[in-house]
Amino acid sequence: MFDIDAILQYFVIFHAEGFIGVNIGTDLSDMPHPTQVVALLKAQQIRHVRLYNADRGMLVALANTGIQVMVSVPNDQLLGIGQSNSTAANWVSHNVVAHVPATNITAICVGSEVFTTIPNAAPVLVNAMKYIQSALVASNLDRQIKVSTPLSSSIILDSFPPSQAFFNKSWNPVLIPILNFLQSTGSHLMLNVYPYYDYMQSNGVIPLDYALLKPLAPNKEAVDANTLVHYSNVFDAMIDATYFAMDFLNFTNIPVMVTESGWPSKGDSNEPDATIDNANTYNSNLIRHVLNKTGTPKHPGVAVSTYIYELYNEDLKPGPVSEKNWGLFNANGEPVYILHLTGSGLVLANDTTNQTYCTAREGADPKMLQAALDWACGPGKVDCSAMLQGEPCYEPDNVIAHATFAFNSYYNQMGKAPGTCDFNGVAAITTTNPSKIVLALTIHCHGTCIFPGSTGKINGTMVNITAPSMNSTSSAPSARNLYNIGYMSFIIVLLGGNVFLCLGGGLDGRQSLKLAYAMLIVMVVGAPLAQAAISCGQVTSSLSQCIGYLQRGGAVPPPCCGGIKSLNSQARTTPDRQGVCNCLKSLAGRVSGINYGYAAGLPSKCGSEMKNWRSNFQQGMKYSDKLVLE
Helix, strand or coil, rough: CCCHHHHHHHHHHEEEEEEEEECCCCCCCCCCCCCHHHHHHHHHHCCCCEEECCCCHHHHCCCCCCCCEEEEHHHHHHHHHHHCCCHHHHHHHHHHHHHCCCCCCEEEEEECCCCHHHHHHHHHHHHHHHHHHHHHHHHHCCCCCCECEEEEEEEEECCCCCCEEECCCHHHHHHHHHHHHHHHHHCCCCEECCHHHHHHHCCCCCCCCHHHCCCHHHHCEEECCCCCECCHHHHHHHHEEEEEEEEHHCCCCEEEEEEEECCCCCCCCCCCCCHHHHHHHHHHHHHHHHCEEEECCCCCCCCCCCCECCEECCCCCCCCCCHCCCCCCCCCCECCCCCCCCCCCCCCCCCCCCCCCEEEEECCCCHHHHHHHHHHHCCCCCCCHHHCCCCCCCCCCCHHHHHHHHHHHHHHCCCCCCCCCCCCCCCECCCCCCCHHHHHHHHHHHHHCCCCCCCEEEEEEEECCCCCCCCCCCCCCCCHHHCCCCCCEEEEEEECCCEEEEECCCCHHHHHHHHHHHCCCCCCCCCCCCCCCCCCHHHHHHHHHHHHHHCCCCCCHCCCCCCHHHHHHHCCCCCHHHHHHHHHHHCCCCCCCCCCCHHHHHHHHHEEEEEEEHHHHHHHHHHHHHHHHC
């Protein structure tokens, strides 16, 4: 007879989304306060953590954050819990029940690498797991919180080829009951996987790129002679070796979770590959690999959730230099290195200091810039569609701005690898966000030109790109007071020498974009409306001669420039300018077929009478930049 619950558990676990978590060790001489740790977790969008104990301060700080927490029974408490049901019940009461549901505890690690670190406690390991499970059942928490024990991958013998891997048989008397327990409770087999150590101990047999999860040519991949399956990295091979080892013992439905994996950023003289570059490469590739849901060759598409070892460098760790340097961050919260995670979401995008960008080099030859731009948008496979006419990054329409967008896109696309920001000498790396200029020029109801790798931070201030709802009644416009872009649009229209502040209500994105470009430029901002002396008839009459040019191009009719000059000279007061904007808002819905390139070029077409346009535009941008960043 089938166990429906077991079948459902199997389906849910094997089809769950993979995630990246981090381990939080505490062997630091200057361990941050739990509230500081949690602040860093939030800033890095880390939603899963593993603690090596059940520290009350950390569990309290993690309350009401939604972060999923894995707590641990330390190895030095294992013997007591494994020998006493009441001791286990007391541990669960004080370290779990006292904190849920406010703290989202989802798993308990009973010991860690017990077989290889404290083998004398191995005989009581199964009892300890069962006693903890019984305490969870008594508290009705067994479905929410799973119990397991992290194993070292070293207990798997003959791990390559994976298809012939098996567990160290001397541990079968303990391991088989553990696997039975995991299967019956719907828990994961927890595994610590360290390709760094596999590489170091292979005496050159394992290539560095194979350990670092770097892309390999098919003829460089390792092939399982029994299955003819290709393996491109140590990580996948070890996960599949674990599955095959469980298969050998007739356990085929226990999923694997990696509770530790990482790479040291510094080592002793005999550890030359413990470097920042290698640590960055491994962890960046690992995070992408887990989150892209490819699974492993044996279980394609099956997520292998993984906890990075570790959040902080632990300077008090005993042993070689490498033992102290597995962290992503230093104790002060500064990243040891900036992970290359373009396209992998927000988790662990760990730039808490300066970001780097690739821009067109100042003074570069325009022809060389254009050639490099053409290469980036062609053979370089950069998506340059955002720079097409009418798209967010079209303006400013010059080779420097477009080249900067393409160069920076390629730089991020290639993981900011050395040598990817050169383009025959016409590009340079900078810490200044190149989105600033384009952001100021192109934020409008249709979208924003945000460069790849940009956090939306300008001069240290986060720009609120998503424009939250406005609840304030203050008349001073700011980023906090922007209407939801889907309902309202805010436009600065520059006519001649004046800056017009327009609040465009009731326009859809396409209408607002027409209005913005038809009236020369757009920028997110808001201003109150007022009564105006200029009528909508005057506005329509002044601009009507421009419509044909804006739709079809060609020569600009003199009456068009004359109308702009006339309207500019009439609209001298704030109410007048606001009245003009109100009329333009109505006019936009009746205009079709506008060519945005023609609209953007209208000021220069109108000649010397528009000579103040650029300086006034720059002043308008300074004003609007102040509003956005307030």
